[in-house]
Amino acid sequence: MKIRAAFNIQRNIPLNFQFDIDAQGITAVFGKSGCGKTSLLRALAGLEKHSGAFLKVGEDIWQEDEFFVPAHQRPLAYVFQEASLFPHLNVRGNIEYGLKRMQQDDSKIPLEQIIELMELDLLLDRKTDYLSGGEQQRVGIARALAVNPNILLMDEPLSSLDQARKDELIPYINSLNRELNIPIIYVTHSNEEIARLADQLIFIEDQGIKAAGAMDQLLTHADLSLSHRPQAESIISAVTSTYDEVFHLNQLNSALGPFLVPGDALPQGKPIRLRLAAQDVSLSLNVPKDSSILNILPAVVKNVQDENLAQATVFLDMNGHTVLARITRKSVNRLQLEAGKKVYAQIKSVAVLA
Amino acid sequence: MLSSSDLTALLLTLQLALLSTVILLLIGTPLAWFLARTSWRYKFILEAMIALPLVLPPTVLGFYLLLLLGANGPLGSMMQAFGAQPLAFSFSGLLVGSVFYSLPFVIQPLQDTFSNIGSRPFEVAATLRASPLDRFFSIALPLARPGFLTASVLGFAHTIGEFGVVLMIGGNIPGETQVLSIAIYEHVETLEYTKAHILSGGLLLLSFSLLLVIYALNGRFKVVRI
Numbered sequence: 009m010k011i012r013a014a015f016n017i018q019r020n021i022p023l024n025f026q027f028d029i030d031a032q033g034i035t036a037v038f039g040k041s042g043c044g045k046t047s048l049l050r051a052l053a054g055l056e057k058h059s060g061a062f063l064k065v066g067e068d069i070w071q072e073d074e075f076f077v078p079a080h081q082r083p084l085a086y087v088f089q090e091a092s093l094f095p096h097l098n099v100r101g102n103i104e105y106g107l108k109r110m111q112q113d114d115s116k117i118p119l120e121q122i123i124e125l126m127e128l129d130l131l132l133d134r135k136t137d138y139l140s141g142g143e144q145q146r147v148g149i150a151r152a153l154a155v156n157p158n159i160l161l162m163d164e165p166l167s168s169l170d171q172a173r174k175d176e177l178i179p180y181i182n183s184l185n186r187e188l189n190i191p192i193i194y195v196t197h198s199n200e201e202i203a204r205l206a207d208q209l210i211f212i213e214d215q216g217i218k219a220a221g222a223m224d225q226l227l228t229h230a231d232l233s234l235s236h237r238p239q240a241e242s243i244i245s246a247v248t249s250t251y252d253e254v255f256h257l258n259q260l261n262s263a264l265g266p267f268l269v270p271g272d273a274l275p276q277g278k279p280i281r282l283r284l285a286a287q288d289v290s291l292s293l294n295v296p297k298d299s300s301i302l303n304i305l306p307a308v309v310k311n312v313q314d315e316n317l318a319q320a321t322v323f324l325d326m327n328g329h330t331v332l333a334r335i336t337r338k339s340v341n342r343l344q345l346e347a348g349k350k351v352y353a354q355i356k357s358v359a360v361l362a
Numbered sequence: 363m364l365s366s367s368d369l370t371a372l373l374l375t376l377q378l379a380l381l382s383t384v385i386l387l388l389i390g391t392p393l394a395w396f397l398a399r400t401s402w403r404y405k406f407i408l409e410a411m412i413a414l415p416l417v418l419p420p421t422v423l424g425f426y427l428l429l430l431l432g433a434n435g436p437l438g439s440m441m442q443a444f445g446a447q448p449l450a451f452s453f454s455g456l457l458v459g460s461v462f463y464s465l466p467f468v469i470q471p472l473q474d475t476f477s478n479i480g481s482r483p484f485e486v487a488a489t490l491r492a493s494p495l496d497r498f499f500s501i502a503l504p505l506a507r508p509g510f511l512t513a514s515v516l517g518f519a520h521t522i523g524e525f526g527v528v529l530m531i532g533g534n535i536p537g538e539t540q541v542l543s544i545a546i547y548e549h550v551e552t553l554e555y556t557k558a559h560i561l562s563g564g565l566l567l568l569s570f571s572l573l574l575v576i577y578a579l580n581g582r583f584k585v586v587r588i
Contacts, residue, residue, distance in 0.1 A: 053489060054488075055485050055488065055489070078488070079485070079488040079489055080487075080488045080489070080490075080491050080492055080493050080494075080496075084489065085489060085490070086485075086489035088485075088486060090482075092482050092483065094483060094486070094487075094501065094505075095505070096504040096505055096507075105487070105490050105492075105500075106489075106490030106491050106492075109490060109491035109492055109496070110491060151490065152489070152490075155490060155491060161489075
């Protein structure tokens with residue numbers, strides 16, 4: 009779903025948002041709190057009207073000069089930060105609210121499929137105030153899906169939940185995208201949600217859209233501040249393979265090559281993501297023979313940039329993917345790291361994001 | 363126990379209160395909705411005008427209505443020119459007076475409830491294909507139910523208690539404009555204390571029961587907001 013947008017949002021600091029993306033999977037709108045992410049999403053939905061804006065989604069123009077399609081006529085759905093369920097309707101009434109307002113000939117997602125996907129069958133006749141935060145948000149998502157939107161907008165749907173509820177809800181959001189194939193625009197300021205959910209990023213910084221593109225590439229892009237943050241990281245896709253029962257190690261086929269991850273057995277053939285913190289990647293010139301580190305892979309230095317007087321970020325090419333290593337400037341100097349140098353990356357720890 | 367004239371006054375009062383409440387809800391709902399949702403910068407002028415009957419002696423309100431609606435008033439003479447009776451000293455005139463007199467008691471609870479709903483439920487409904495009118499009926503009205511209960515009871519009870527306005531524009535015509543409060547006044551004037559007791563006690567009981575109902579159903583109820 010191609011989206012072309014240009015918004016000038018007048019706030020105390022004017023925001024100038026322009027982008028042109030092909031929304032596939034989950035596109036995360038990412039930036040610091042107060043950078044205007046939510047304003048952008050509301051403008052996309054038509055909940056806020058800014059003059060002189062342009063918005064084209066797919067083949068339809070939603071806003072241009074004086075022309076403005078009001079929110080209720082846009083084929084989208086919106087999940088708010090708080091579930092914002094209608095208190096005068098029960099769970100079923102909430103889910104069916106939008107469904108009842110669709111045209112006869114609109115294509116619909118079968119309601120049973122949505123209810124099954126969000127596991128709401130036991131909650132349908134409940135009143136909304138007896139639901140947990142996570143359940144409420146699942147009802148909110150089901151209600152949005154019921155109108156079979158061309159595009160789903162989500163405004164920090166997890167931020168009002170505690171960690172346990174977040175972990176509970178993330179698989180639902182992932183399955184949404186896999187099962188129903190609806191492009192999602194997902195506003196967040198959480199690194200974890202980016203790592204676990206996003207396929208693409210729209211990155212907001214300095215009152216504008218700094219970059220828009222594939223999530224893994226933007227996170228490791230040398231020209232963006234994302235790769236220079238203390239919590240900079242690389243996200244690598246992988247598929248689970250065999251399990252070593254003796255040492256309790258999962259063997260993975262990652263985009264970088266074979267990988268070993270300790271822990272309980274993961275189901276075989278499951279696509280997962282690996283999160284490599286730049287802090288946890290160190291470099292050596294030769295294969296260390298007697299290292300305790302399990303994952304040591306060849307890499308080529310693409311670029312080295314100082315972060316401060318002590319530390320530098322090394323941008324590595326590993327099997328065509330960029331991986332970040334945060335090491336001391338002293339080490340850069342000692343190993344004489346520069347573009348084109350062949351090294352071995354030792355990955356001390358890795359987080360598996362299922 | 364009640365004399366037939368007292369019974370007539372009671373029925374007239376109930377009829378007046380009921381009709382006034384219905385008219386007030388019909389006028390008050392869109393007006394309160396507008397006041398709650400608009401960002402119009404001069405809305406405070408409208409709010410002040412609506413609140414006037416809260417502070418004005420009812421006789422002042424009645425006096426101006428009399429001038430306006432009387433046979434020689436601008437509205438009254440216009441109506442006569444069209445062959446209609448002037449509204450002063452008629453039941454319809456009382457109705458007009460009551461609507462003005464009780465307006466803040468209906469508008470303010472409604473405006474409060476509409477404001478308290480906030481904009482979020484309407485935004486949610488908009489993203490679920492509901493048009494503005496649809497949102498009003500499917501979201502605003504059901505969510506404002508406690509406000510409607512409060513507004514109806516207050517509008518009704520306040521109209522029953524009306525005296526000054528009635529005295530000015532209604533007079534004391536049995537079966538047409540003689541309401542309970544006027545009947546009580548007349549009983550006292552003629553030293554018929556027993557009859558005054560029965561009517562006053564009945565009115566006291568009725569008003570108290572009505573207020574009990576709204577306070578019981580609506581814990582966070584505020585009578586008026588100025």
